[in-house]
Amino acid sequence: MTILATIYRLVPRPITRLVLWALNAKFNVGAVGIFRSADGRILVLKHVYRHAHPWALPGGYLQHGETAEAGIVRELREETGLVAEIERVFCVDDVDAWQREIVFLGRVNANQPLLLNHEIAQAGFFAADQLPADMLPRHAGLVARCAAQILAEH
16 A cells, blocks of 8 residues: 555545545536426426526526435426426536536426426426527527437337
């Protein structure tokens, strides 16, 4: 065993975790949901605080200690009042050097009442090829990839 490994093993775990945290890169992790209704339409939200591209998929940053799946379920409930069934992770999207998004595929009953919070101006279900023109391009691309993959699977 090397001297460094010996020292590492002798240092109390909380200190090694702090050192590792300090030495490693940091970035935000968010969860995004591609939620489909029974007829295949996608839930898209018009966000109050986004100006150039206000329409986007439901989602947000994870809270400390929260799993990605719990995070997207929480964000959907907070933003819309809706409850969804998570099917699977669709992909991990590297937004930039400081942000990653775990993208989930799920289903939502479109007959549930919408209870929009202060962050959301509007919500709607759209066909994958008829998304709002001012949708966040990155999210529109995710929907297109998802639609293509679902068609390829069937």
